[in-house]
Amino acid sequence: MKAKDLYDIAIIGTGPAGATLARLLYPKYNIIAIDKKTPHGDGFQKPCGGLICTDAQKALASFDLTLPKDVLVDPQIFAVKTIDLKNKLIRHYQRFYINMDRHKFDLWLESLLPKTVELHSNAVCTELKRENGGFLISYQDLETKQIRTVRAKFLVGADGANSIVRRTFYPEKKLRRYLSIQQWFPETHRNPFYSCIFDPETTDCCSWSISKDHQFIFGGAFPLDHARERFERQKAKLEEIGFRFGAPLKTEACLVLRPASFRDFCKGEKGIFLIGEAAGFISASSLEGISSAIGSAKTLSGVLNHPRSNPNERYWQKTLPLRLKLFTKVLKSPFLYRSFLRKLVMKSGIQSIKITETLANPPFFAKK
CATH class of the missing domain: 3.50.50.60 (FAD/NAD(P)-binding domain)
Structure with a gap:
């Protein structure tokens, strides 16, 4: 050569x-x-989803790196809405993520x-x-x-x-392999938000949503069999509790791994x-x-x-x-993904944030 x-x-x-x-x-x-x-x-x-967690922030800080402004997007969100569709529970937990492209x-x-x-x-x-x-x-x-x-x-x-x-x-x-599917929509929710969703009927892993520069992303990791059907089924469930999707701007997918041992x-x-x-x-x-x-x-x-x-x-x-x-x-993982354990943790309210409801911030999960 x-x-x-x-x-x-x-x-x-x-x-x-x-x-x-x-x-x-x-x-x-x-x-x-x-x-x-x-x-x-x-x-x-x-x-x-485009979030930099505290561990990743620490890793970047160890090199004395600072993020340029054009990598960041609006808004910066201080809490995650944890949604348990099976147990019909929602809790807000403080998180220190950076929202980025x-x-x-x-x-x-x-x-x-x-x-x-x-x-x-x-x-x-x-x-x-x-x-x-x-x-x-x-x-x-x-x-x-x-x-x-x-x-x-x-x-x-x-x-x-x-x-x-x-x-x-x-x-x-x-x-363990999953198909990560993500769709982008115009943002039409009154208040931008980040959510983590658990729905064992469609996946034994998690889904997420995030508002990003006037767009709304919904995605999740689904078992490979009938992944797109599972994705659409979960979307329909979320629409019933107030999520707004509309016509997608784009759809993207890739494999994601999940170690089990x-x-x-x-x-x-x-x-x-x-x-x-x-x-x-x-x-x-x-x-x-x-x-x-x-x-x-x-x-x-x-x-x-x-x-x-x-x-x-x-x-x-x-x-x-x-x-x-x-x-x-x-x-x-069992404390997050086993329905009974997750229900106990969420109902306890430990480390959760109480959200104040106002006219400008009505209950998110009011049905349409």
Whole structure:
């Protein structure tokens, strides 16, 4: 192969995990990064509610980073409406999320990459092979349709739930998978709000809604069988209690993982590394993954920047605190997703906020 086609590290995916790793690796490395996103709105965009939780804020603060204004959206909301459709309960809980445009957030993280990183946007990885102590990576430019094959010593999967790296080399790793479906609508509610919805009749996971720059997003994670039908059924239930949808402006979907045990996390081996959701590093209770994506990328950068023997084992050892933290989310899940336990917690009112009803702020759940 030509010298320009030889790299030390190939990173597949430049979301929060891949972009953070590419930014933190020492410039001595020859790095190629491949991602489907484009700077324009007509390419791939990650379907996401677009909230930065306190753990993700702390991860960004650890790099002394500040968010640019154009990443933020209106409004900034201070509480989440937790809605239990089965038990007909609602509680408000204080949360310290930052409401942002997820696509602009991802592009901002990419903009921080040093010039030493060779970034190929609007491209998709098509084939991976292990060969002669390294890896052959084939990818296609989605605009020109041209395919290029390069070689790298290390291969990093930062390509999310449907990771081609994990599927190619670890097909036996079968984590719980859901289809995340999201629709955007013109915002017509009197008061913007953020909600977390539980409806075991349509999904054993959660749904969400969020007001964002005069638009209203509704989405959820649904079992793969009849996912769209489940989504529409839940929408109909929510309309009965006051949600306003109308004609959708756009619909988007992607796979999302949800670990169920400590064994679900996947580290990679022999020069392959998995970070972020590709490794299963996502909260089983809330499906939040940005903080773990940044944390696992930071950990891997430290391992690769200070090379010693057995980098895969060192990476796995150093991610133990993160894996333990995520496992506590697995243990926490029953209190959120088992109807009886959730009912006890919500009826207790512990840590909930009492909402004052006024003429300007009438009860949300008055039927139409």
